[in-house]
Amino acid sequence: MSGTKTVAPERRVAARPPQRQQASRARTARTKRRADIFARRANGRRLWPVTLGTLLVYLVAISTLSPLLDGPSWWLGVALLGTVILCSAASTRSLGAPTGIGTLIGAAVWLAMLVLFFASDTALGLVIPTWDTVEAFRGLTADGLRSIGRQGTPAEADLGIRFILAVGAGTFAILADLSAIVFRMPALVGIPLVAIALVPGFIIGEVNLIALALCAAAYLVLLWVDTRARQSARKRPHGMLGIGAFAVIGSLLLAATAPGYNGESLFQTSGGSSFGRGVSPLADLGKDLRRPGGARQFTYSTTTDESLYFRLLTLDQFDGTTWSASRASERVLNEPDLLVDVPGLSTEVATEPTTTTVEVGSMVAPWIPVPFPSVRVVGLSGRWLWDVDGLTLSSRLSSANGQSYIAESVLIKPTREQLIAAPGAYPSEVSRFLELPPDIPQIITDTAREAVGDATNGFDKAYALQHYLRSTDFTYSIEAPVEDGYDGDGFDVIARFLEKKSGYCVHYASAMAIMARTLDIPARVSLGYLPGDRLGGAGERRNYTVASDDLHSWPELYFSGIGWVPFEPTPGRGSVPDYAVSTASDESTAGPNDLDSANRDPLEQAPTGPDAEAPTASQVGENEAPLGLFVALGLVALVIVAVPALSRIHRRRRRFRSIAAGRAGPTVAWEELLESSVDFGIGASEAETPRGFAARLSGSLVLGDAERESLARLLDSVERLRFSLGATPAQGATLVADVTRLQRAMATNATLPVRVRARFAPASVLGGTYSRRPAGVPRPL
C-alpha cells in the first residue's frame, strides 16, 4: 500500500529537477537584486552626511573666489548649482541607484542647468541641448574669456563669466562627488580644493589666510563626516584623517609662504578679506617691485632716434597720501582724424614730428602706451578718450590688450636757454598743478629750499632738484623702502625717503614733483614705460620691445611757452633729457642711453585713478610671468602627490623593520599583504578569513611556485599564530621575503594604471585598511 504512494511521487519529482534548478537560479538572482537595491538604498541614505560635507567644501571653495568678482549674486547662482548637482546625485543613491549612477545623474542635472540658464532658447524643451547649444556655449566661453581679460578685479560677473564659473564649479562638484562617494577617497577632494583656493592668489597675487583656513576646516569636516559615516566597516580612520589633513594644510601653508608666490602676505590678511569686497585697487608697489620676471608688454617701431618714454597715465593730483589722476582735465573722444593740441607749447620751441607704430601684446590695461606728446592716434579699436592735458588715452570698456595703432607725436626740443627764459607766471588752467595739502612735512620744504640754493628761475630750480636727487647721496633700491616701512608716495613716505635717501622711481618722481610744487613750479607725475630694448631695424625705422620691468614714473614740470617738460631724477634709470643734462662731470650715472636692463627699476607704481579699477591687478596675472607661482604650484602638487605614497612606503618600511628585528611577526606581515592587496584593487575585508583571502589572492593573480609557497607559508604562520596553541611561526627575514615576493607578484599582475594608482594613490592610505571589500560581498558601506 505504501508502494504506490512512494513510487508515484518520486516519478513526478524525478522529472522536475532541471526546471527547478533553473527557476531557483532565477529566484536567487531576483532575490540578490532586491537585496542589492535595499542595501544600496541604505547605503545611499548613510552617505548623505558625506554629500553635505562635500557641499560644504564646495561652498567654501567658491567663496574663495569672492575677491575676484563683484557682488553676491554670482555666488548665489553657483552655490545653487552645486547644491542641486550634489543633492540630485545623493537623492538618486537614496533611491537605490549605484553610487556611480548617482554621479552620472548629477552630471546630467548640471548639463541641464547649464542649458536651462544659459542657452534655453537653443534647446529642445528648455534643457535638451542641440548643436546650436554647443555653438552658444562656445560663444559664451569666448565672451567670458574676453571679459576676464578686459576687466580688473573685482570683475563684474557678466553672462560669459557666469557661464565659465558654472562650468568650472560644476566640474569641481562632479569631481568632488566622484572622489568622496564613488571612489570613497574624500581626501582626493583636496586636490581640486587647493586648485580653486589658489586662483585668487594667482590673479591678485595675495593669499588670504582666513580663506585658506576655512578651506582646510571644511576639508577636515568632510574627512571627519566621511570617517563617521563609514566607521562600521573601517579601521584606522585617524590615519587617513591625519594624512589628508596634513596634505592639504601643508600645501596651503606652503602656498601661502612659498617664495615668489607672495612673500609678505603671511601675516597680512587685511588686503582683501575674501568674503568681503575690495582688493585694494591701489596695487601694492612693493609687491610689483619684488615680483620676479619681466613679460613683454608691447613692441614699437619709430622714426626718431630719440629715446621715447611711453606714458599710460598722468597723475595730476596729490592729496598728501598718494598721487592720482583727477577728472579735472577735459576728455575728448578719439577719432582717427582728431588732432589734439599740445598744451602750452608755443611755436618757438623746436619739435620733431615722429610716427610710432605700436603693437601691444598681452597687456591688460584701460590705457594705451603712447609717446609724449602724441597728438593723434590711429588704428585703435574700441572707444578711447583723450585726456587733453595729459595727452593720454583711456577707455572704460576696451583694453590695450592686442591693440595695434599708430601714434603721431611732436617731440619737443626746447633749448636750455628757452627754459631758463620761461616766465614765472603761469596760465590759470595750470594753477591746479601747484596745489598741495597744507600738512606738508617740514623736511620736504627744507630739502627743496636747500637743494635749490640761490637759483632764481624755474628751470634752474628744477635742474637743481634733479641734480640733488641724482647725487651720490641717493641710492636706488627697490627693497629699502619696504624694509624700512616707507613704501608709497605720500608726504610721510617722501619725508622718510628724503631722510633715508634710498628708494625707487616712484619716490624720486613723487619727491621731485612735490618739491617743485613747493617751489611754485607746476608739476605732475607720469606713469609709463622706459624706451625698452632696441631690437634692430635700420634707417627710417627703429624697433624696440618693452617689458613689464620697463615700467617707470617720472616728473613733469610746466614752463610757460613750452608746456610740460619731463625730467629724470631717478638715478640709474632712463635717460636725462638733453636740456636737463648736467654740464658738469658730476652726472656720472646719467648717460643719455643708460638703458642697461639689469639696472632697471623693475617696479612701477600703479596709479590710483578715480576709475578705481586696478590695472595692476590684472597686469600681474597677465604680464609678469609668475615664475614663483608656478614653482609654488608645482610644490603644492608634489606635496599632494607625494604624501600618500610616502606615507605608504613609510608604513611598509616600519613594518619590515619591526619584523626583521623580531618585534613583530606574521600578523604584521599579513597586515602589510592586505594593505597591498587593497592598493592593487584586489581588496581585503575585515570579515574575510585569512584562508579566504589567500584563496582569493591566488585566484586573482597568476602566481608561480615560489609565490604560492610564500603565500602558503604566510597563511600557515598567521593561522597558527591566531588560532592554534603554542605555534612557532616563521620569523624575520623569511616573512619579509615572502611578503615582498607577493607584493611583486601583485605589481606584475596589475595593469599600468593600477600600478600607478597603487603607488601614488594607495587606497590603503587614502581609505583605510579595509576600504574595499572583495567583489560579490555586500558591503556595510
Next chain:
Amino acid sequence: MTSVPTSARTDEQVVTAEDSAGLNVAEAHQLAADIIRNVESVIDGKHSAVRTALTVLLAEGHLLIEDVPGVGKTMLAKALARSIHASVSRIQFTPDLLPSDVTGISVYNQAERRFEFKPGAVFANVVIGDEINRASPKTQSALLECMEEGQVTVDGTTYRLASPFTVIATQNPIEMEGTYALPEAQRDRFMARISMGYPDETAELSMLAARNVSTPLADLEPVVTASALQRMMASVRDVYVSPAVKAYAVRILRATREHPDLRLGGSPRATLQLVRAAKSFALVQGRDFVLPDDIDELAHAVLGHRLMPTSRALGHHQHTDELIRDIIDGIIDETVVPPSHTTGT
C-alpha cells in the same frame, strides 16, 4: 506490503564505550583520508558530502541526508558504515513502523518463563534510518530520543546504546507526498544536514563506466577498526579551539538569532555542535586547531536545518533552503573574525 522493519546486521561486533587515547594528527588525518577514499570508490564526485558525513561521524553527531530519490543518499550512508569495522543496522522507515521496531521489545520467553529484551535496530554503532520522514511522528520521536539520550528504556529497564553511536538518516524533501516532516525540535538533534545534489557530467559518466556490478557495496572493505575510530574521536576532542574562533562561532549564531528574516535562529545546542563539528573537520583536514574557515565551511550543514525563515521573508522565495543559504552566506560575509588572543609575534 510492509517493508522489513529492521535488518540489523549482526555480523559485526558491537563496539562498546571504552576510553582510548587519541591518535596524533597525522595518523588521524591518514585514517580519515583512507575512509574518504574508500567511500568515494563507490560514490563519485561527492567529496564535500562525504567529508561532511565523516566529520559528523567523528564528532559523535548524527547526520541527516536530504535529497530527491536516487542521488545516493543511502549509498553514502551504507558506504560510510561499511568502511568502519563496526556494527551497522538499517531501518527502512514506513508509515506503519512502530516505535518498538526501533528501540526493541520485551518478549515472553516460554522456555525460560520470563520476559526477555529483544534489542531493536538502534543497537548498533551506525544506524541507517532510511526515509525517516515516511514514518509516523511517534516512531520518529522514538529514534530521536535514542539519539539524544544514548540509551533506550523499555518496560522500566534502561539499556545503553553502543558507543560510538551514530544515526545517519535520509529523507526526501519535505515538499514531497507521503511524508511527515520532522518537527524542528527533532531536526535540532541532527548535528548536520547535507544534500547530495546531482553528480556533475564527468562524475555521472564515470559512474556509468564503473557500475557494472549491481551491488558495488558488496566489495567495500572496512578500512578502520572500531577502536581506531574511537581513538579518532578522542583526537577530535583534543583539537584546539582558540577563543577567537569560539567568539566567531558565537557571533555567527547570535547573528542568526537577530536576523530580521529568521523566525527561529540557532540554539545554543547548535553553537555547541557547530564548534564540535568544526573540531572534527579540522582533524579530517589534518589540523589540530580550528580555523574560522572550518566554521564557515560547516555553517550551512550544521545550521541549515535549524533555522526558520519568517513568512514575510519566505514570501519572496519559494524555496526555504535557498533563502536560508542566502541568509547564512550573508551572515558569514559580514561576521568579523575577532582579533586573535595574541598580537605581534
